[in-house]
Amino acid sequence: MTLGIATLVTLDDVRAAARRIGDVVRTTPLVRAPVPRSGGRPATDSPDAIWLKCENLQRVSAFKARGAYNFVSRLSEAERAAGLLTYSSGNHAQAVAFAARELGISATIVMPVDAPRVKRRATEALGARVELEGTTSSERKARAEAIQETEGGTMVPPFDDPDIIAGQGTVGLEIVEQLGTRNPGLVLAPIGGGGQLSGVAAAVRGVAPDARVVGVEPIGAASMLRSLEAHAPVTLETVSTVADGLKPVRPGDLTFAHCRDLVDEVVVVEDEWIRDAVRWLFELRLVVEPSGAATVAALLGGAVSPVEEGETVAILSGGNIEPSLLADWLA
């Protein structure tokens, strides 16, 4: 499958999403920070040189609230009455539960059996019905589709949808707005299914065509990098990473097209860099989950360097880390 440039999400689509979700999601802070580095001395003993976009401080502690609310808010009354379904390793689950509750809609969500407890509990606390199934995105997708067949309802796609992508893209729009007169030189976003990176690329390149937009994947779940090398979406046989939110085995067709056409580079990070990044961010007093720390991991591990011209921005995509895991890593 190939998708032409005409089908990509545009800056105008992202702006429309921003107007739609503005009263419900948070404008998250863009905070200054030193250049990330590994181990040893505190993170705070160097001058500030980069920016962190704190989607860990978003509603449901993840950027996913943006896309889900944008998608769900566009459904008709009849569609809303039939309820929502989705499948997710965690943050999209909470996001759909959040959007459903905000709009008074029922939601059923299929999560993997190994979903972090913190994500499952939060989804349930938002009033959604949670079903557990398998460990891969394809297993939980199949279960969600089976439920849809018997019970009806609208499936909220995790990433491969223009309204989801446009919603996630509001992160990029906020970044360029918050930088004001400063020039966005490099924007880093993690890649799970590629929804956030796609939307951010559409928004940032739409406003600042010369900005570099770089995606970050775990070395053990590099489905987008492999797909770009193969010039088409490929499915990984196995994935292995501490970043539970970055495990989709295949990019979407639409997110692949965005990354092919709008993203400058995809880099990979080691799990050990991700752990270091979570620790480093804790020293800055930010709670960030492994997936959300991947961009900082890329800087910390040297997979990418801050730019000389313009500002370097790392998106912290979420904060839903199990407290016991964080405690282990900090010990």
Next chain:
Amino acid sequence: MTLGIATLVTLDDVRAAARRIGDVVRTTPLVRAPVPRSGGRPATDSPDAIWLKCENLQRVSAFKARGAYNFVSRLSEAERAAGLLTYSSGNHAQAVAFAARELGISATIVMPVDAPRVKRRATEALGARVELEGTTSSERKARAEAIQETEGGTMVPPFDDPDIIAGQGTVGLEIVEQLGTRNPGLVLAPIGGGGQLSGVAAAVRGVAPDARVVGVEPIGAASMLRSLEAHAPVTLETVSTVADGLKPVRPGDLTFAHCRDLVDEVVVVEDEWIRDAVRWLFELRLVVEPSGAATVAALLGGAVSPVEEGETVAILSGGNIEPSLLADWLA
């Protein structure tokens, strides 16, 4: 001792401090949050209704960077050459070490023997010489004065000084600026020696005379409340609280005068509310130390309620919590 209104720090003093420190400290985010509540369900399942001023995301992870840098930057070349001294339970120590390093000055800092390791290590990492002495502010003050007598240098006061107060007051100035056209109805600040509350009251009341400014003390270290009741600074014989930064046994003369004249009310919080507040803030993905969570504890425990008219702002004054303590509280 009584101090007249004329000697209080003014809004103009705070504005001058803001210009002086603006390139060195961070403009910290003011983030939306639900009304704090205790236990049970996640903090993120309620609508946003208050604001958190995130000084835990400040340089050295505490507001103290502001006052210390404002004070030190006003010293003469001769004074700078003689070096700095101070005494602190932790955050002022780091702040003075930070200001000294920024300005290329040597610093000796007396900390209590029970100072959180995270604070001591960070102070040393910033290049300061650390001496350990006793557990109370008067013990470490005496040791710092003894060192000053033999070695010289300028003592950087922890709180009872107009330049320190004006520097801390920039937190309040930022709050009113960040609220924009919104009206600051209630601003909550913790009280250690009273420096931040004094400066914040001067700034907030200077811009918005009708705003309520409320101080928060641990019930086991309520030196400002006792002093206000006694109409003069009193010294507590013992203090007991989990909030290691709020332990000064006596307010300053100047901070007492500010609180007497500019602060609407002082409320007290239980240690258990502080623990709950630290946990609740973690659910929002913010790492906040016990002292820094006292304002949220006051809302959570019901010592104070959000205002109906105007915005409610709780200052999170710092984030330097020992990771093992945080892990214990989250377990």
